[in-house]
Amino acid sequence: NAGVTQTPKFQVLKTGQSMTLQCAQDMNHNSMYWYRQDPGMGLRLIYYSASEGTTDKGEVPNGYNVSRLNKREFSLRLESAAPSQTSVYFCASSVSLAGVTDTQYFGPGTRLTVL
Amino acid sequence: LAKTTQPISMDSYEGQEVNITCSHNNIATNDYITWYQQFPSQGPRFIIQGYKTKVTNEVASLFIPADRKSSTLSLPRVSLSDTAVYYCLVGVSGGYNKLIFGAGTRLAVHP
Numbered sequence: 001n002a003g004v005t006q007t008p009k010f011q012v013l014k015t016g017q018s019m020t021l022q023c024a025q026d027m028n029h030n031s032m033y034w035y036r037q038d039p040g041m042g043l044r045l046i047y048y049s050a051s052e053g054t055t056d057k058g059e060v061p062n063g064y065n066v067s068r069l070n071k072r073e074f075s076l077r078l079e080s081a082a083p084s085q086t087s088v089y090f091c092a093s094s095v096s097l098a099g100v101t102d103t104q105y106f107g108p109g110t111r112l113t114v115l
Numbered sequence: 116l117a118k119t120t121q122p123i124s125m126d127s128y129e130g131q132e133v134n135i136t137c138s139h140n141n142i143a144t145n146d147y148i149t150w151y152q153q154f155p156s157q158g159p160r161f162i163i164q165g166y167k168t169k170v171t172n173e174v175a176s177l178f179i180p181a182d183r184k185s186s187t188l189s190l191p192r193v194s195l196s197d198t199a200v201y202y203c204l205v206g207v208s209g210g211y212n213k214l215i216f217g218a219g220t221r222l223a224v225h226p
Contacts, residue, residue: 041218
């Protein structure tokens with residue numbers, strides 16, 4: 001049982017390049033999330049998926065797109081990377097979208113640098 | 116959405132008890148209080164959650180006074196491995212957008 005896995009662990013992009021961050025969970029959770037964390041800051045929600053087939057914007061969605069490929073996988077795409085998107089990206093999952101009472105399980109993160 | 120306020124940083128020594136207080140003056144009747152822990156280079160991890168009075172698990176205790184305007188996370192006999200950032204979250208069950216992580220409290224445990 002690996003929990004939440006993310007690939008890649010590290011990535012360096014040039015401004016304007018595109019890439020997709022992959023996330024998978026093996027806990028049969030319904031809900032999945034993408035966050036970003038800038039240095040010294042808390043996490044900010046980018047997008048979330050309440051269940052397979054649905055996605056919704058979070059706090060900072062601009063510049064990103066997501067795909068809930070199936071129940072296990074939730075990907076985050078940067079179409080045209082900008083230096084302001086340099087951050088650590090975390091994927092998380094939970095049994096359901098029950099707010100603060102539904103424990104979220106986080107992946108190890110992807111460190112992205114945009115030059 | 117109840118705003119939370121926590122100290123930016125705290126220092127402690129191995130073997131001591133650490134108490135981190137979170138203020139949430141505007142907490143609503145249906146809001147729960149949840150704490151997460153984040154080690155360097157890792158994602159956050161759930162520690163404990165409560166609604167009122169006291170909750171204890173194998174990792175920590177959570178004390179919530181009757182007015183629920185604050186809460187205190189208590190870590191007994193900390194070790195170097197407890198060095199982490201601790202986040203206090205307040206929000207309602209079923210209200211998805213309420214899960215907001217602030218800057219947290221950076222705890223440094225010294226030998």
